[in-house]
Amino acid sequence: MDINYDRYQAMSIDDVEKIHEYTVDVLTNTGIWVEDNEARDIFKKNGCRIENEKVFLNEKVIQTALENAPSEFRICAIEPRNSKTFGVEASIFAPAGGAVTICESDNIRRAPTMEDVNDFSKLVQCLDVIGLNRPAVHPSDVDPMKKFLYITLADFKYNNKIYQLRRETLEMICIIYGITPEKMKKDAENGIHYGYSTSNPVSPLELSSAATDTIRFQAEYGVPNIIAPMPIGGISAPATVEGTILIQNCENVAAIVFSSLINLKAPVFYGCIGSVGDMKKGSATAAAPEMRIIEAAGAQMARYYNIPSRGAPGSPDAVAMDFQAGAESAMGFYSSVRSGVHLITNMGFMGNWMQASKAKLVLDAEIIESVLRIMQPLEITEEKTALDLIKKLGARSTYLTEKHTLKNYKKNFYNPKVFRRTTFEKWEKEGKLEAAQSAENKAKALLDQYVSPDRDPSIVKELETYIAKHDRR
Template sequence: MERMKMDDDLRQIHEASMEILEQCGVIFHHPEVLEALKQNGVRVEGKTAFFSERQVMDWLAKAPSEFKIYARNPKYDMLIGGDEVNCVPGGYGMSKIVELDGTKREVTKEDYINFVKLIQQSDYFKANGGVIVEPEDLVSGTYFPIMMLTALNYSDKTLQGYLGGTEMTEQTMDMLGIVFGGKDKLKAKPRIATIVSTTSPLQYDKTMLETMLVYLKYGQPVILTPATMAGTTGPVTLAGTIALANAETLAGIAAAQMLKEGTPVIYGSASTTADMKSGGIAIGAPESALCAVYCARLAKAYNLPCRGGGTLTDAKSLSVQSAYEGMMVFLATHQANMNYIIHSAGVMDGYVSFSYEKFIVDLEIIGMVKRFLSGVAVNKDTLAVDVIKEVGPAGEFLTSMHTMLNCRKEPFIPSISLREAIEDDPNKKIIENIENKKKAMLDSYVKPELPEDVQKQLVDYLVGKGFKIELINSML
């Protein structure tokens, strides 16, 4: 506890969370987890575990404050912790594609492959894969290993996992073992991270815990993440929801350390408010941004890496709403130095849908936010006093050598925004720019090398697990 530095509001939230853990407890729907808690002195009644503050804080102290996730291509290795910010595309099962006119269609296998390619093409991402979108012609609950094969085939970035229970998660590790020289080597170099979500209030279900146990077995990071909704699965007051979510996260992290001391974990939050008109989740609300900020503040006080949401929106189509909500949440999350920002591009309609056009717009948002947060460099060259003297009163700077040397690295250069005067419909022009950028990214895509013998081993492995070769080939 001596390592915590908290101001008054964080201290109150922490103390409320400790009271919740001691008096309400957390339900763990898995006998192995409950047994580990008992063996480490946690009071367990039935499936409910009651933690003391000392137990929580002692086990939190065993989690690493930072760690790396390693990519097939070392330039995409991700440092998780401190003030390092990593954008991650996310998705996690969105089954619809939103078209420009707001209509929706089912996701296809081609969409999944396209998004893996677009993510590979963007310098903003060091992670790829997972269930970015959920193809209607590829049932993700059964076929995640084929999605994994696609991500390995089309990308050499770090990987996102899926919550598939014991069997599917072991298959994931088997495939990683094929690519990286054996499952025994995964512990030394983590390659994949997955979300382990709570079921608010105060529960971890069996599938989540099965997935976590396999990840811990192979030393892969888990992201303990409540998605508590103020007013439905949490108190309507945001402080209460944050305290509840904090209790859930801390209980999961403590349990993970008891199961495998020193295992890499990320303190996560996808919490927000519920819409009081419908009872549905409101991910584009100001409360979504506030929950992310408090997640980062609490995680950093506990000296843990943190995860939050990205360009989140409840908008039903590409619109002014999708832009202002996405910008607000992403700016708040990035400004809080969130280490692992999931759903950084493409998410629509409260996690229901994905959009090609919003994905491209979100890349613009990411670039603008990164430029804003980089601040103003102040030094002799940037102050440019000599240049100002040389130009003098009533001069111009456009043709100066100083401008020539800095014009491509000082200002943010948009790729889709309109700045120049145009005579045509501006909305039509910006859509044209979005489509052109998407096409250029897909047209210029170059598949990273995956040795033929490794790909054959992966295909043979999946065939051996009962997956049809025609389906496998359709994702390659």
């Protein structure tokens, strides 16, 4: 899809420059908390002032990092046609990540299993609108210390799209692609990457040991880093949208700087997932309208720094698949696409990031397809306007039986796969199915019709052997 549409701009260019100016002020004068000794030493060796756990950046390291972060990079999929170039292509979509419960269409919740992991991986393969895979749920029926090994095996067996690449799955990804870790590093220097992973700054203004350890791994192996700061307005950020935007930017820039000190050209995504607090409960909201403003502002900052962005609109606060869930998801996906976010995640999420649903994944795919149709630019030409046909038929005519209609309607009019266009009487006769149940049926049909990709049995066996060796450690 052409991305040269009129984007939603939450800030003026003057506002964008102010956020950058204020960010430099905070990072150089207030500093960030860095938990790990070795990480602090890396900052210190590059001219940053250290006071206990506090690190004070300087303008030089900030400018150098932002000037050298890649504006685009390509992540390979095992099926080459599914590889994606982030920063150039239009919005690319991905499912939920790490839900701890499964929600069925009847709103019954349960613990996820490896069968659910397999099903989500298969649905990701089936839904064309999804370009990047994530572990939608964490299985409860395997050793939690080995869960990502099992998830990686499932992804390889069941889908051809971009995989997650974590420290513990590095060797498995190398087996899948037939490369060594050293070749992965070398290919990264030439803009070829074999997966992605996420790092999580802690709000406000902290890089934990877990965050810096992850960033070091990502930068060393050239793994694109989805930076995921999540300041919560009123809780871990000021109780203003503007203040939350500033904290979000500070944490992104701090992570980008640290990444650059390991590998100057390390690929990163700017994370636009700040939220605001539900002050009645003292917790984060997942679908507040303010999140979309924070996300849009983040996308603007990412464009200002000329790096790809990531947003996460697909998780409603709704705990059931009802009107609220659909409304929150639709508003979120439309806003993210309109804001020009490059990587848009969380399809199939529900319940404040806690639940995942196969039916919701199918419904979100339908919403996204509709959003992409809305955003498709018009082509005002004599051919597209059918000027000659209008002049030929004139007034009081019908286009229904024209060859032009038969030739063009399928490629010009979006046809929903789940949402119904029917009469009340027909809907009643067919069982009064609501959208959630229709989506559940669609998900089951996709799984029933699913055909596994061709896989080399020797690679599957090698991956299974690798996991078995880990189980014995």
